[in-house]
Amino acid sequence: MKLFDSHVAPNPRRVRMFLAEKGIKLETHPVDIGGGENRRPEFLAMNPLGKVPVLELDDGRYVAESLAICEYFEEIQPEPSLIGADALERATIRMWERRMELEVMRWLLGAFINSSEFFKGRVKQVPAFADVCREMMSERLTWLEGELTGRDYVAGERFSIADITLFCTLDFGNMVGEQYEADLFPAVARWHRRVAARPSAAA
Amino acid sequence: MKLFDSHVAPNPRRVRMFLAEKGIKLETHPVDIGGGENRRPEFLAMNPLGKVPVLELDDGRYVAESLAICEYFEEIQPEPSLIGADALERATIRMWERRMELEVMRWLLGAFINSSEFFKGRVKQVPAFADVCREMMSERLTWLEGELTGRDYVAGERFSIADITLFCTLDFGNMVGEQYEADLFPAVARWHRRVAARPSAAA
Known part of the structure; x- marks a missing residue:
């Protein structure tokens, strides 16, 4: 492969x-x-x-x-499991993964694609939509801040693909100038540091 | 449940x-x-x-x-299978399902959300982005027209969740004034009629 x-x-x-x-x-x-x-x-x-x-x-x-x-x-290769060990756990992790993708990654990429130099001339950029995406991103981070307060990982106790999607999203934001303000979202920032400490974060 | x-x-x-x-x-x-x-x-x-x-x-x-x-x-309840019978078939069907969702449904909903009366006051609408979504929708339909020429279902021989996602997307478009022009996309229209004839289409 x-x-x-x-x-x-x-x-x-x-x-x-x-x-x-x-x-x-x-x-x-x-x-x-x-x-x-x-x-x-x-x-x-x-x-x-x-x-x-x-x-x-x-x-x-x-x-x-x-x-x-x-x-x-x-x-x-089911182990270590990143999507869940049984049907219900997989349903929960897939729900969270999709939320990270459709409710967080989507807005961050929408902001980037509609305003970055890289995408100038590659797509028809709509700067007003980039602004909407940033507002949505901020709203979703506020929601996530509540969710991540008092739990270690996005989908619960277990590190999962939902954490990977959120981590790669936020790190990409940091790389391209769409970073979140860590001071405003301390639980998100704590979670972010926890995942960044995993060896896989270097991949 | x-x-x-x-x-x-x-x-x-x-x-x-x-x-x-x-x-x-x-x-x-x-x-x-x-x-x-x-x-x-x-x-x-x-x-x-x-x-x-x-x-x-x-x-x-x-x-x-x-x-x-x-x-x-x-x-x-694995049977009848709508996501695939083995790991490789599931990979293929999931790939196609995501394409229907992220490359077709996303643009159709983007056009609707950013221009409909229903969403006025519910979200910050960006009409210029609705236009971009319609252009993307048309581009994706052109691609799909090629894909569906000479095959019965979105992911291949088997009716799958990828067909369900595309069908519900196009039908929703027809309902809210974001319909595609069936004359321009005959293979898509043929596929659409084939799926509409299934009893599950009444659900």
Whole structure:
């Protein structure tokens, strides 16, 4: 298997961190997003949407979409579990993972995509929508602050894929100027330091 | 178990259609979204994000997020399979489901939320972003038209949750004035009619 990867985007990092937690090592191919490698025909043949990461399987088939890739590895190597040990725990973790993705990551990426220099000319940016995204991000952080007060991980007692998604989201924000104010969200910041201390955070 | 449901939103319909395909009948409670029932404290105690659907379990716990709910039912009643029979088929179906959700549903809902009368005063609407969403929707439909030419279902040979997500998305668009032009996308329209003919489409 081979992972088509990038170190400048949050989604491939979710997969790398997931694999690091599992102790799975894969051959990787770094995709030069800045140089448009993901828009070239060879890449589009693997993923017509031009997005990373993409997993190449040994039979030559491809799986795109971070979550689909992570769920695949959870199935072929269940331990240590990052999505849950039984149906109900998996339901809870998947709920939290989706909340992190759709309610936090979505707004942070919306702010970035609609205002950054990188996306100028690549997409039709709407700066007023970037502002809405920042307001939503702040609202969601306020909610998360309450959730993370008094518990260690996003989905409960266990470190899970929901933590990976939130961590890669907030770290990406810090990298591109969409950082949260740690002073205003101390429980989030504490959680952030806790996850940053894991060896997988270096992935 | 009980499903907190709504007939005016696309996400609860995904779950109803999924359950109908499985032949699972549940007690449902219709949530009056127009009247703000989903913003009242009793509802927020179940799902602090105020969104439907929510599944109430027999032990009094709650699972929100359509996909987490569907994955839960797939686990407790695997047949007929809507997410796949083995790890690789599940990876493929999950990839396609996410594409339908993140690459099609997202843009259609973005157009609706940022321009409809219903959301006036409920969110800060950005009409210019609605326009971008419509352009993206059209681009994604063009891609889908190619994908659906010569195959019966979104993820391949088998009807799956990816079809449910796309179907509920396009039907919702038809309902709220964000319909696609069937003449321009004949393969999509053919697929749409094929899925609309399933008994579960009435759910």
